[in-house]
Amino acid sequence: MADAVRLTMTPEDFFVWQRDQDELYELVDGHPVPRHRMMTGASMQHDRATVNIIVSLGMQLRGKSCRPTTANISIRTSIRGLRRPDVMVECAPLVPDTYEAREPKLVVEVASPSTTTIDQTRKVEEYKRHPTLAYILLVETLKPQALLYRRIGDDWEIETFEGLDAVIDMAAIGATLAMADIYDGAVFPPRRDLASEG
Structure with a gap:
């Protein structure tokens, strides 16, 4: 892994290298970076929102040309950049042996405390460069x-x-996402009443 990180990879090199790894990586400026570099994995709240979004979109898009994908599928954000959104909607015909979306229309990032800043800044700017994207959705979990x-x-x-x-x-x-569906089964921390604390 250390040798791979020092090398600058093309996306094609990266996909070959990724097949032998035990976890998912993204390609950032030509260097592989663990997708959850600062996380021990996704929380149940994060996972529930992600699954809810996939289920809702999957039901609405069934039989249509667009389908939701998981973080196993990449989106190319530059010549030497690949990201793995939590959810993506791909609208190109299926190519069974490809690892990246060709005509994504939607990317969804579900917030985690350690990734919120990068999701809302660098990743959004990277996603905006993709020519086929119509939507970028950032979903809170708290x-x-x-x-x-x-x-x-x-x-x-x-x-x-x-x-x-x-x-x-x-x-x-051709789809909607109801917030009630996204957060079905979620639990939110109680809101602090600042007035009563004064």
């Missing part, structure tokens, strides 16, 4: 809140969704 980046021509507009009654409409993939 509260029912999501941030949607929507491509409008050459620009991106941002919309915040809060509360379990909100519904995220993504017409470009």
Whole structure:
């Protein structure tokens, strides 16, 4: 692993190297980086939201040209960059032996305390460069809140969704995500009442 990290890899080299690894990596500036470098794995809350999103999108997109994928599938973000979103919607015909999406329309990152900053800054900017992406969705796990980046021509507009009654409409993939579905079975920490603490 140490030798591989020192080498600069192309995505093609990376996919060959990744097959012999015991965990998932991303390719950042030509160097393999463990996907959960700062995590011991995903929490149950993170996992539940991720599975809920896949189930909801999978049911809505069944029989259509777009399908959800897991973090096993990569998105190319630069000549020497590959990321693995928690969920992606791929709209290209299936190629059984490929490891990356060819026409992704949606990427979803479900927040973890150790990855929130990079998800909301560097990764968002990397994702925006992908020519086929229509949406970038960032989902919180400590509260029912999501941030949607929507491509409008050459620009991106941002919309915040809060509360379990909100519904995220993504017409470009022919699907919606109800916040109640994303957070089905989730448990949120009690909100601190700052007024009573004063």
